[in-house]
Amino acid sequence: MVIIGVFGCIKMTRIAESGLNPTCKRTAILAVLVISILEIYYVSKLERGPAVQPYRSGPQHSIGDYTFEMTMESDTELSTPVLQQSGEASSLSNPREGIGNGTVKPSHSQLNESQIEAEISRRLAAATDKKIILIWSLAFGNKDAHSENPKICGNCEITYDRSLISDERTGAAVFHFDSIRGNDMPTPRNLNQLHIFWDMESSATLKVARRLSLSFEDSYKFNATMTHRLDSAFLASYQSASLADSQMGKNVSIYEDVLSRKSKFAIAMISNCGYTNGARVRLAKIKELIRLGLKMDGFGNCFNKKISWKQVPETVAKYKFYFSFENSYHCKDYVTEKFFNNALRNHAVPVVWGATKKDYEKIAPPGSFIFAEDFDTPQKLIDYLSFLDKNDTEYVNYFKWLTMKPEMLPQYKRIRGFCAICRALHGINADERFSPKFDRSNPSVPLFSDGIYPRVVPSLIKWFYGEDNPECFH
Template sequence: MIYEDNNKVTSTKCKVITCLAVFVTLLEISMVKRWESMYSSTSFSTSDDHKKWMNYDSYKERLIGKNATEFEADTKSSLNVDYRSKNLSFPLNHISQPPLAIFSKIYNEITKASTETASYDLRSELSRRLKTAKNKKVILIWIPMFGVKTPYSVDEEKCGKCEVTYDRAKIVDENTGALLFHFDAISSKNMPPTRNTKHLYIYWDFESTATLRNVRGHSLQFEESLPFNATFTYRRDSDFYGSYEGKRLISDTLQENKLTFDQLLALKTKFGIAIVSNCGYTPGARRRLNLLNDIMKLNSRVDGYGACFKGGKFYKGSKLWEEVRKYKFYFSYENSYHCKDYITEKFFNNAINSLTVPVVWGAKKEDYAAVAPLGSFIFAEDFNSSEELIAYLNYLDQNDTAYMEYLRWVNMAPSEMPQYNRARGFCQICRALHGINIDDMYNPKYDPSNPKRPMFTNSVSPRTVDHLSQWFYEEDNSECFNK
């Protein structure tokens, strides 16, 4: 069910859909055969890892239920190669040019016909719903993030009409639909005196689960007793997704960039940079600092800024982007290890928005692949040691063509970026208060055959978080808490 109020389907439409399904099936078979013929003669196709791709059933199984980004990530994981090192003769474990970009292209061609009509219907309905979402809804931040009352607003055209406020008097306003509670001050003494069942209680957290449980000691037992209706965190499987991408999206950077490849390369006069101020608050931060210190010993051209390094304070805002853009590599190392989806502004703002290649450590590889432009990052754990990593970076530094492969995404269309159409944060909350739940489809746990709620409703859909600690802690990676 896509629309709550859409109960009739004409026989003509059924016939069209049936014909379309037959067409897509034939197209799928033809494209797979085309792919087989294109690559069966290559030397790469003879490898043991690659032979599974020559099996139609295996290929089809990998396509079902996966978007292009997930498909690329799964393919790369199963082949265990680095597709970006095109035509390189580098002595490390980098096999040259498995055709993942072509896999993605074939996948898109196969699925395009079957999704075009549905996508058009969804876009049309979303546009119609947003145009009618003019009755102002109030999002009340009951507990601010660390006590700081940062002003927030939403784009009415993209999100519906909403006011985000800290005014607790608004709790009795009939237009109030959601209350946000930041984790750091949740207690029995800091909750509303009575609970309005029409309000969504939203749990809000942007700290890693390791920091929350191991460092701050939050068991979430009290939070589960409330209970909450929804979560608002950095995790992609949150009810409301709050990416560290922030207000400036990757697509915005692409739209604003006017640099050619040659102009961008000409700006790269420095080697590498790391900006770190948390030197040991968390176990992951201590481990990060040790790794970065080793890297700086191996290559003196890696500059360190922030409280942890002698460079001291660095620039902020557009000046940060301008200065970081002069570097070839930005070391985006997180303060937590393998915590699910914990990828911060070090990646999005400091590296990607500066058009600099991020060398990443912290989250798992598949987490980065799900949110990063295709082929844009170097995963530190792909290397057996810091020595191997630096050797590879030194190689890229001396080979412009190989280096620029990691910046090829700069020429991509904004619509090709992961999570492109997904509303985030307060925008997604505002949509939900207007009965617009279409962003559920971007959640990794979304099941189109059994959705939790319709994509569009005439009122706020019921929501509940059954076991907050189970979702936030037990569903995370064990090494997030142990290393």
């Protein structure tokens, strides 16, 4: 500032000594004086250090102790939410990188499991205010009744009543892929809500069989997902929540009970004979096994022998092996009710094909299944099953999981589906810790929050299609 003042004085002296007329001299001196004062003021502001403010546009919306702000990206016409906790500077600047990808206070993430469970219990007891989950887009036209246990999930109502989209209690709107239409979405969009993309089909079914580009879904900027993928915001597993508790922790005498009910060899239940490429390959593989001499009974449309769902438990329990072959090949985390509810629940050893072995191991009881791809030829698989059929000791080894504690089942404590959504509406995000992408040192979503903690799906296409295995789409 002193230097600026000195240079200002020099300039005014030179003007006074110049040959300009008196009026011009006075005008020039006044101009130098004003410029010098402005320069001194500006430099003083720099020396104090200006507060750096993020670019902002649009209104703010409060959710609990958090503040929503709308930002616009140059390559999109859609606004996406950015979170900023009240009283704290936010490090989130790029909506495509997902809400919460900045630094989150690690206090809750540092809790051990017992402390996390205790905090969940405390918050569930306080989760008495009713939250609404609106199913906006139907799953294959069905309006199935949904209800969740408030002691486990919190107080929520699950409804199909679209008029409730504007109700202040509505915290989530769910959109099933089958009935999403660009001209049938909530308008205007309530930024205080989770808008959730819902799907339980494989990515191959959507991309190859249904030819869905997901371009509209991608542009809509869903801020949460509910699918079979383990890295979904909310897991929509085919596994029944009661499977572990109802089946595991049994006495060793269970082996004798299992063996006493086995009078038949192998069973398969298939009705999709060729809608997907995986379905066509599946049926060809099973027919090849039968041609080579595998003793198998087939049910479903592909075998022209129908069976009602009520008959499944009693029927499957008579067989030693259940062929749980999926309609998609190596599609990430895609394991259906064939494995969980048809085979494991009814105590038939699942012979599996479809997902990768690692994917099965991430969700299956330890030592519970036979992976078909472990065998070089179909004949070697048949030979191994025949060996087990004649060796009870080796066969019952596949049921050791029944005597294990339920906690040994992968993903055991993870809450699924609408129950998990209800928890999130009450600020309980603890199921995030089961996601393969969870970073305990820097979680993108805190385990607990005051009210809804929004998510962002940066690109649904890149996530659902781009992060799947390439062979899934062949």
